[in-house]
Every structure is written in C-alpha cells, then in structure tokens.
Amino acid sequence: MKTLSVIVPVYNSEKYLQRCIDSILNSTYKYIELILVDDGSKDASPQICDDNAKKDSRIKVIHQENVGISQARNNGIKIATGYYLALVDNDDYIDPTMYEKLIRCLEENNVDYAECGVNLVYPDKTFCDNEYKYEQHIFDTKEALELFDGDVRPYVWDKVFIREKAKDIKFRDGYGEDRYYVLDYLINNKKFMYINDPMYYWNRSNENSFTRSKFTERNLTYVDFYKYMADICYDYNIPDTAIKYEEQYYIKLFVYYCLARKYKVNNYKVHTQKFYDSFHSCYNRAKQVVKNKWLRIDMALFDKCPRLVGFFNGIVIYYYRKRRNRLA
Numbered sequence: 001m002k003t004l005s006v007i008v009p010v011y012n013s014e015k016y017l018q019r020c021i022d023s024i025l026n027s028t029y030k031y032i033e034l035i036l037v038d039d040g041s042k043d044a045s046p047q048i049c050d051d052n053a054k055k056d057s058r059i060k061v062i063h064q065e066n067v068g069i070s071q072a073r074n075n076g077i078k079i080a081t082g083y084y085l086a087l088v089d090n091d092d093y094i095d096p097t098m099y100e101k102l103i104r105c106l107e108e109n110n111v112d113y114a115e116c117g118v119n120l121v122y123p124d125k126t127f128c129d130n131e132y133k134y135e136q137h138i139f140d141t142k143e144a145l146e147l148f149d150g151d152v153r154p155y156v157w158d159k160v161f162i163r164e165k166a167k168d169i170k171f172r173d174g175y176g177e178d179r180y181y182v183l184d185y186l187i188n189n190k191k192f193m194y195i196n197d198p199m200y201y202w203n204r205s206n207e208n209s210f211t212r213s214k215f216t217e218r219n220l221t222y223v224d225f226y227k228y229m230a231d232i233c234y235d236y237n238i239p240d241t242a243i244k245y246e247e248q249y250y251i252k253l254f255v256y257y258c259l260a261r262k263y264k265v266n267n268y269k270v271h272t273q274k275f276y277d278s279f280h281s282c283y284n285r286a287k288q289v290v291k292n293k294w295l296r297i298d299m300a301l302f303d304k305c306p307r308l309v310g311f312f313n314g315i316v317i318y319y320y321r322k323r324r325n326r327l328a
Helices: 017-025 045-056 067-080 098-109 139-145 177-187 217-234 239-263 270-282 281-290 293-304 305-328
Strands: 004-010 032-039 059-063 084-087 115-121 127-128 135-142 158-160 192-201
Touching: 004 045, 004 192, 017 032, 017 045, 032 045, 045 059, 059 067, 067 115, 067 177, 084 098, 098 139, 098 158, 098 192, 098 281, 135 139, 139 177, 139 239, 139 281, 177 217, 217 270, 239 270, 239 281, 239 293, 270 281, 270 293, 281 293, 293 305
Parallel strands: 004 032, 004 084, 032 059, 115 192
Antiparallel strands: 084 158, 115 127, 115 158, 135 192
16 A cells, blocks of 8 residues: 655644644554654644654654744655655644545546545534535646636645655745645646545634734735736636736735735835835736726726825725624
C-alpha cells in the first residue's frame, strides 16, 4: 500500500490539537506519515506534538521559529516521503474514512487529486457546507477554473494530492495561500475529482485560527490573486470567468486601499500608493469591466481624489464590519 503524508502546521492550538491528531491517526487508511510542524508555539502545543511522537512511530515533529503557515507547510512537505499528500489545519479534524475514500477515488479514476465535502463546526452546531451540482464529478483543468470557488473549493485541506506532482509547488507567503496552491496544482495537472461526501470538519469557532486573524498587512497580498486568476483564465480561453476575476481585481484595489488606511496596517502608505498607482494605470479598462453603476461612480471619484473617497469608504467599511460582528 502507498503511504499518505499528512502535514499539520501547529501554532498555539493546545485546545484542539489532540483532537486533530487523534482523528488522523484513527483513519481507516492506516499507511500514514503524520508530520507536525510546530511554528514557534507559545502554549503547550510543542509538548503535545512531542508526547504523541513518542507514542506513535508514524509521527514526525519539526520545531521552528515562527515564520507563518505557508513556510510551516513547505517545511513539512520537504521531509514528506509518502506517495500521497494531504494537509490538515491544527484546529480541524477529519472523518475516519476520509482518506480511504479519497485515495480510492484517485486510484480507481486515475485523477491528480480528489476532493470531498466540508462540515462547518460552530460551538452550538455543525452543518454541511456542500453546494455541489453532482454527487461526484471528474473534470479537467479548464472546467476546474470555471468551477473555482464553487464546486472546486480553493482550500488544500479537503483534498488528497499526489506528492510527486505537487513537489515543485510552494505555498506563498501572504493571505490566500491555499488559493494559489490549488490553482498552481490545477494548471500543472490534468484531471481531478470531487465527491459530495462531507468528511472534513472545519472549526469556525477558534479565534486563534490561522484563518481568523485580524486585518493586517498580510491580508493586502490577497488583491493580486484576482489578477493572477484572470490572466490564467484568459490564457485558457475562458473569457466570462476571466472578466469576473478581473472585475474583482479592480474592486479589490479600491476596497483594500480603504481598508489599509482605515486599519493603519504596517507600511500602509506604501501599500495605498501602490494600490492607487495600479488602479489609475488601468482605470480606462476598469470602466469597461465593472458593471455596477454605484461602484463606477465610486471608482471615478477614487481615480480623481483617492484620499477623500478612502476616508469616507473607510468609515462605511468600519460600521459594516462592526454591525456584522454584532450579528454573528
């Protein structure tokens, strides 16, 4: 049987880490190499990693200075030896049959990755987050790009990859690292599959989660993803999808300018100038692509007087987020 390497980046997750580890080790697919990458945790997480490694020879532990989730994942993948590759976040957990079912999909259908459905876990309830069109579906790269952010989810932890086909793909620093990784894997491979079976449990209640941190300089890197995605879709001759992402790119330049000023992130003056310069250089194209008339008015004003528009829209964004958090 072929070994599956499972990479878990660990950071200050003492409350949830043991549950995560147990769910992986209790998998019905027994040929597992579990790599725990402690990314400079300040709580009991490093000790939990070491204690588990002493009990189970399938576990490897890396301790490193805090460098972020992307480098933690890359360092784990570097020492992985399995034929298959999977990733799990340290506060989440999996169904015991998840890897067995996904690896069966890979082997029986000769696909390059297999993906399953997701359960959202809140303190008072757990519910399935599936909106797939089919019970199961096999698709190529072009269709995957069309389905991206829909039936093709932009996450790494609900999938099993083939490690050899992923070895040259790196997680990028910055926000949206999963999206870049999945997208790079899609354009470097040919055939993929999902099954409408929710087997990954995504913890939405952990305030220390990698995905629930406050708005920082790191978030600003997310803007460039939309241009990257649009360019790829144009290359694959998918104009409708490309225009959708291109429109989002222009809107994000404007919105993230406002957010950077509002939250005074590190180097915000440098970032806001970069956003404005990028927007101004492509404003004529943005007028053609963005359809919403109110956004077009906002962007016309932004092109002429960015600081004024940034100030007023920053207030709107602040109160919107405040109201959303109160209702959540």
